[in-house]
Amino acid sequence: MNSIQNIQTPKETISLKKPILEIKDLKKSFGNNHVLNGFNLQLFEGENLVIMGKSGSGKSVMIKCLVGLMQPDSGSISVMGKDINTLNRNDLDELRTEIGFLFQGSALYDSMTVRENLEFPLRRHKHKFGDLTDTTELVIEALESVGLVDAIDLMPVELSGGMQRRVALARTLILKPKIILYDEPTSGLDPITAKEIIELMRRVQRQYKTSSLIITHDVDCARVVSERMILLVDGINYAEGIFEALRASKDEKIKAFFK
Ligand SMILES: Nc1ncnc2c1ncn2[C@@H]1O[C@H](COP(=O)(O)OP(=O)(O)O)[C@@H](O)[C@H]1O
Numbered sequence: 520m521n522s523i524q525n526i527q528t529p530k531e532t533i534s535l536k537k538p539i540l541e542i543k544d545l546k547k548s549f550g551n552n553h554v555l556n557g558f559n560l561q562l563f564e565g566e567n568l569v570i571m572g573k574s575g576s577g578k579s580v581m582i583k584c585l586v587g588l589m590q591p592d593s594g595s596i597s598v599m600g601k602d603i604n605t606l607n608r609n610d611l612d613e614l615r616t617e618i619g620f621l622f623q624g625s626a627l628y629d630s631m632t633v634r635e636n637l638e639f640p641l642r643r644h645k646h647k648f649g650d651l652t653d654t655t656e657l658v659i660e661a662l663e664s665v666g667l668v669d670a671i672d673l674m675p676v677e678l679s680g681g682m683q684r685r686v687a688l689a690r691t692l693i694l695k696p697k698i699i700l701y702d703e704p705t706s707g708l709d710p711i712t713a714k715e716i717i718e719l720m721r722r723v724q725r726q727y728k729t730s731s732l733i734i735t736h737d738v739d740c741a742r743v744v745s746e747r748m749i750l751l752v753d754g755i756n757y758a759e760g761i762f763e764a765l766r767a768s769k770d771e772k773i774k775a776f777f778k
């Protein structure tokens with residue numbers, strides 16, 4: 520069954536917007552393991568798009584192709600209208616500052632304070648921000664948006680798992696990205712902390728007007744966060760639609776996601 524089940528696409532609303540990120544016919548195999556078999560995706564400005572797929576279905580492979588950590592076999596990826604395959608190193612570097620990537624876990628630098636962790640991307644992308652002598656204002660602004668200004672001088676090890684993830688989000692926000700990619704943002708967190716992170720993701724979207732691609736297998740997270748969902752099955756975008764419509768589907772492969 521290789522056709523997309525277009526359960527319910529709110530065409531009237533999305534056709535007015537342009538995709539800020541587009542993946543066309545993405546294919547990636549490892550030997551005989553055909554992971555992505557022609558995956559398509561359009562992320563529209565300002566939306567929260569959730570990708571659900573079971574473990575090993577190729578979610579991380581897809582996101583790695585997106586951020587250039589992995590080379591697809593074929594297909595195209597364009598970000599803000601630019602095909603990333605045609606960009607030179609400098610242009611690619613510049614484009615990277617528009618995309619925030621929140622890794623699974625939080626991947627903070629253990630030997631740096633919270634402040635130093637947040638300053639790190641500013642230093643790395645000097646061309647976007649100029650030679651900053653005083654970064655305090657930007658650091659505080661980013662920490663304020665995740666409610667953690669008081670943690671500015673703490674070390675990561677002094678923070679709870681939820682706090683670490685908020686700091687990681689602040690570190691992503693400090694570059695003011697237009698797009699945020701979340702890889703399993705609630706995995707490994709207890710339900711209450713997971714709920715806080717989900718709330719925070721929604722707040723960030725409103726405050727920073729970002730477009731977000733959220734990879735998750737957390738049904739609760741998908742229900743609360745998603746404006747639209749794509750189900751990744753057999754390497755393709757098997758079904759697309761809003762949460763309620765997908766949940767009501769009679770298709771066995773779709774039903775399996777909501778059990
Ligand atoms: N670097 C790699 N080399 C070989 N196989 C890989 C590599 N990365 C991922 N795979 C395979 O691709 C499939 C999808 O993996 P992944 O994208 O990590 O799944 P998930 O949806 O859980 O994130 C798995 O079968 C995995 O073994």
Ligand SMILES: [Mg+2]
Pocket residue numbers: 578579
């Ligand atoms: Mg993964």
